[in-house]
Amino acid sequence: MFDTAVIIETVVKAVIVVAVIAALAGFATFIERKVLAFMQRRLGPMHVGPYGLLQLAADGIKLFTKEDIIPQNAIKPIFMIAPVIAATTAFVAMAAVPYFPEFTLFGYTIHPIISDINVALLYVMGVASVGIYGPLLAGMSSANKWSLLGAARAVVQMLSFEVVSGLSVLAPIMMIGSLSLIDINDAQTGGIGDWLIWKQPLAFVLFAIAGFMETNRAPFDTVEFEAEIVAGYATEYSGMRWGLFFIGEYANMITISVLVSIIFMGGYNAFWFIPGGLMMLLKVSFWIFLFLWVRAAWPHVRPDQLMWVCWKVLMPLSVVNIVITGFALL
Amino acid sequence: MPKAFLERFEKEVSIDAYGAYKLDASLILQALHVLYQNDGYTFLVDMTAIDYLHQPSALRRFAIVYLLRDRLFSNVITLKIDVDETLAIDSIASLFKSANWAEREIWDQYGIHFKNHPNLKRILNHKEFIGHPLRKDYPITQGQLCHKSDDLMDEMTPRLKRKGIESHDALMFLNLGPAHPASHGTIRTFVALESETIRCAISEIGYLHRGFEKSCENHTYNQIIPYTDRLNYCSAILNNIAFAHAVEGILGIELPDRAQFIRVIIGELSRMIDHLVCLAAILVDMGALTNYWYLYNPRESVYDLLSKLTGARLTNSYMRIGGMSHDLYEGFEHDLHVCLKAIDTGVGDTLTLIEHNRIFHDRTQNVGIISQEEAINRSLSGPNLRACGVAYDLRVNAPYYHYESFDFDMALGSVGDVYDRIMVRFEEIRQSKRIIEQAMKRLPQGAVCVADRSISLPPKHEVYGNIEGLMNQFKLVFEGVKVPPSESYRAIEGANGELGFFIVSDGSPKPYKVKVRPPCFYAMAAYPSIIEGGMIADAILSLGSLNIIAGELDR
Numbered sequence: 001m002f003d004t005a006v007i008i009e010t011v012v013k014a015v016i017v018v019a020v021i022a023a024l025a026g027f028a029t030f031i032e033r034k035v036l037a038f039m040q041r042r043l044g045p046m047h048v049g050p051y052g053l054l055q056l057a058a059d060g061i062k063l064f065t066k067e068d069i070i071p072q073n074a075i076k077p078i079f080m081i082a083p084v085i086a087a088t089t090a091f092v093a094m095a096a097v098p099y100f101p102e103f104t105l106f107g108y109t110i111h112p113i114i115s116d117i118n119v120a121l122l123y124v125m126g127v128a129s130v131g132i133y134g135p136l137l138a139g140m141s142s143a144n145k146w147s148l149l150g151a152a153r154a155v156v157q158m159l160s161f162e163v164v165s166g167l168s169v170l171a172p173i174m175m176i177g178s179l180s181l182i183d184i185n186d187a188q189t190g191g192i193g194d195w196l197i198w199k200q201p202l203a204f205v206l207f208a209i210a211g212f213m214e215t216n217r218a219p220f221d222t223v224e225f226e227a228e229i230v231a232g233y234a235t236e237y238s239g240m241r242w243g244l245f246f247i248g249e250y251a252n253m254i255t256i257s258v259l260v261s262i263i264f265m266g267g268y269n270a271f272w273f274i275p276g277g278l279m280m281l282l283k284v285s286f287w288i289f290l291f292l293w294v295r296a297a298w299p300h301v302r303p304d305q306l307m308w309v310c311w312k313v314l315m316p317l318s319v320v321n322i323v324i325t326g327f328a329l330l
Numbered sequence: 331m332p333k334a335f336l337e338r339f340e341k342e343v344s345i346d347a348y349g350a351y352k353l354d355a356s357l358i359l360q361a362l363h364v365l366y367q368n369d370g371y372t373f374l375v376d377m378t379a380i381d382y383l384h385q386p387s388a389l390r391r392f393a394i395v396y397l398l399r400d401r402l403f404s405n406v407i408t409l410k411i412d413v414d415e416t417l418a419i420d421s422i423a424s425l426f427k428s429a430n431w432a433e434r435e436i437w438d439q440y441g442i443h444f445k446n447h448p449n450l451k452r453i454l455n456h457k458e459f460i461g462h463p464l465r466k467d468y469p470i471t472q473g474q475l476c477h478k479s480d481d482l483m484d485e486m487t488p489r490l491k492r493k494g495i496e497s498h499d500a501l502m503f504l505n506l507g508p509a510h511p512a513s514h515g516t517i518r519t520f521v522a523l524e525s526e527t528i529r530c531a532i533s534e535i536g537y538l539h540r541g542f543e544k545s546c547e548n549h550t551y552n553q554i555i556p557y558t559d560r561l562n563y564c565s566a567i568l569n570n571i572a573f574a575h576a577v578e579g580i581l582g583i584e585l586p587d588r589a590q591f592i593r594v595i596i597g598e599l600s601r602m603i604d605h606l607v608c609l610a611a612i613l614v615d616m617g618a619l620t621n622y623w624y625l626y627n628p629r630e631s632v633y634d635l636l637s638k639l640t641g642a643r644l645t646n647s648y649m650r651i652g653g654m655s656h657d658l659y660e661g662f663e664h665d666l667h668v669c670l671k672a673i674d675t676g677v678g679d680t681l682t683l684i685e686h687n688r689i690f691h692d693r694t695q696n697v698g699i700i701s702q703e704e705a706i707n708r709s710l711s712g713p714n715l716r717a718c719g720v721a722y723d724l725r726v727n728a729p730y731y732h733y734e735s736f737d738f739d740m741a742l743g744s745v746g747d748v749y750d751r752i753m754v755r756f757e758e759i760r761q762s763k764r765i766i767e768q769a770m771k772r773l774p775q776g777a778v779c780v781a782d783r784s785i786s787l788p789p790k791h792e793v794y795g796n797i798e799g800l801m802n803q804f805k806l807v808f809e810g811v812k813v814p815p816s817e818s819y820r821a822i823e824g825a826n827g828e829l830g831f832f833i834v835s836d837g838s839p840k841p842y843k844v845k846v847r848p849p850c851f852y853a854m855a856a857y858p859s860i861i862e863g864g865m866i867a868d869a870i871l872s873l874g875s876l877n878i879i880a881g882e883l884d885r
Contacts, residue, residue: 227512228867298689299684299690
């Protein structure tokens with residue numbers, strides 16, 4: 001049934017998504033440096049290009065041309081493939097994410113989603129959990145104790161928070177009755193009052209906290225926190241292999257922002273005079289900004305405290321939330 | 331006066347020319363027991379040895395000196411024993427835990443053996459080093475090249491055994507440092523981990539050892555001042571003051587009031603920036619990155635002021651024996667006001683970010699606890715000891731430079747954890763500001779150096795104007811200040827704790843021996859026991875909160 005047009009369309013979309021998100025991930029690093037700088041009473045990058053804008057290009061060139069060092073005792077193939085897993089899964093997860101409302105171009109209706117599968121949410125979370133293999137394999141193959149500690153932290157924390165994010169998102173799914181992100185979006189067409197955040201505030205908070213954890217952002221940045229475990233699983237990486245981890249992390253950040261915006265904040269529905277596409281951009285930007293703001297404001301938690309929060313606070317809360325939602329639906 | 335001690339050892343004790351209690355080496359442990367239990371001398375300030383090789387009047391070549399403080403911390407007594415040909419005396423590590431490292435240092439530097447010491451090995455010098463560098467017959471220029479690193483298993487295995495851990499299978503051994511992002515310099519802590527919990531820890535220091543004390547013996551007193559800058563480089567001026575203060579004590583001179591007030595003002599300013607560095611660093615170690623700039627920007631403004639005043643940012647060398655190199659500049663008060671205001675704003679902003687932050691509380695409270703008794707027994711001092719609730723501040727207990735006339739509070743903690751150590755420092759910054767403001771109001775006019783021309787340089791118009799002035803300058807610069815024979819210890823309250831110098835002078839312009847009491851040496855010695863049982867993340871914070879400065883630690 002596959003006709004050529006669909007294949008071509010999908011390939012074009014995939015290329016566009018990867019290119020745009022990779023570029024945005026790069027740009028997010030620049031925004032991060034600038035936003036943090038202004039919060040910290042300094043200027044941030046200023047020397048390369050106007051307001052340091054070309055710093056981005058300079059960093060990119062540096063990453064691509066840097067020597068790729070592989071430690072002698074490392075398990076070479078695994079060491080080499082680990083960052084690829086991290087980056088690939090981050091991008092593959094985006095295949096089922098809709099970014100904008102559909103629009104018409106030259107008389108051809110375009111759905112800005114690579115594949116509208118009916119279990120989109122499950123797919124995204126499933127692929128994201130495969131992403132754990134990136135840090136895990138990197139840490140175990142590096143032949144470095146800091147890497148090993150980082151990998152252990154990464155796996156324990158990501159696995160734990162997968163439970164929280166999975167359970168917390170279950171309640172909205174129960175209300176809507178679909179795992180497709182387009183359906184979830186379409187369920188919130190009636191303006192701000194229709195956003196799921198009002199019906200599921202607890203699920204929203206839990207999912208957001210889990211999002212911070214899964215993207216390794218402060219205050220849960222224990223996986224590669226340099227004051228404690230040097231650079232965690234990425235200690236031995238250099239050049240573009242390290243860059244792949246980096247891009248993966250930022251791509252994850254964007255994915256989580258998109259997910260939260262769609263599930264809880266009305267997605268890409270138009271609001272007042274603002275078109276849906278712009279709304280989506282605003283929401284995602286707000287989330288990215290929030291990630292940075294939190295990083296500037298709060299210290300890190302300790303790994304065991306993180307586990308405590310996860311299993312003794314967030315997990316029970318998300319279960320309670322499901323039970324309450326269940327009764328309410330009955 | 332140690333009454334019980336003098337009664338008990340009435341016949342055996344004699345008082346030497348410099349006020350030290352002399353005792354037979356075999357009695358030292360008993361004597362310290364009596365002093366500890368009956369007279370309340372529970373704080374071992376410092377321990378060192380003296381090599382009398384070039385002083386033929388001495389009967390024995392080596393003597394060991396013990397400096398003790400009583401419970402009020404105001405009185406220091408000196409105990410001195412001669413070491414016989416066997417070069418071995420009893421260890422007092424069973425009584426004072428702080429003596430453990432102090433005795434290792436004496437063994438390392440002088441080659442005096444301590445019987446029953448739990449772990450007598452080198453501490454500052456490399457394990458392959460041959461000879462004992464502070465002995466007078468060790469040539470000052472003789473360097474040695476040592477390569478092999480110490481795996482420290484000779485300490486780790488017995489220590490683990492004492493904790494009941496025989497098998498190493500479940501443990502991961504890890505070096506925290508010497509080149510670790512959070513080791514603040516070159517400090518190595520070797521830990522045995524069970525998952526992330528530290529079961530056993532051992533610290534190795536000496537990576538920054540550069541023979542400060544040996545170099546001192548080859549320089550005139552005023553030439554040593556730039557070296558003292560490099561001890562605790564975060565508050566260089568306080569080191570200057572401490573050294574000059576100790577030498578002035580031997581000379582028996584009192585500074586003009588203006589000089590004393592300037593020392594108070596600049597010293598407190600240094601204390602503030604030292605605390606700022608410590609706080610900024612520990613907050614970065616906690617991931618609260620923004621506070622770094624909130625605290626470091628005001629520090630920069632202080633450095634601008636100091637470079638305007640002294641010509642250097644970090645290593646100021648502003649003090650001289652008998653005063654300071656020059657008076658304050660015009661407009662100093664305005665600049666000082668700007669700095670104090672900047673510090674106030676920075677500290678205020680930081681506190682709004684962390685003071686009521688749950689993550690900050692969870693990370694710091696009940697972490698890295700050290701109890702009062704333990705802290706005193708381990709000779710902790712300064713903010714680290716005050717965080718345990720011990721009211722010990724030399725500015726209050728043994729005031730100098732008119733500190734008794736200033737209105738300020740001593741900040742005390744209650745638990746002795748990381749949180750207390752941080753908050754004590756925040757409060758001390760505020761109190762230092764109060765002292766500075768009072769001192770500026772009362773700052774008298776007058777000279778900034780003593781008028782004695784054998785100590786301080788003549789004014790420049792005399793040097794260029796007449797031959798006596800020129801001769802005076804020439805003699806002082808070429809020969810240096812002659813300091814009468816003495817063995818004396820004098821301390822000030824440094825930013826990190828009690829910062830004292832034990833100086834042996836022989837009447838020449840160069841000291842016969844200088845021993846600095848670096849406050850972080852004892853804090854570092856306590857560090858392994860503080861972090862055992864905690865996690866890696868806690869160990870990092872504990873290190874930051876003790877404010878270990880490698881320059882002072884390793885000398």
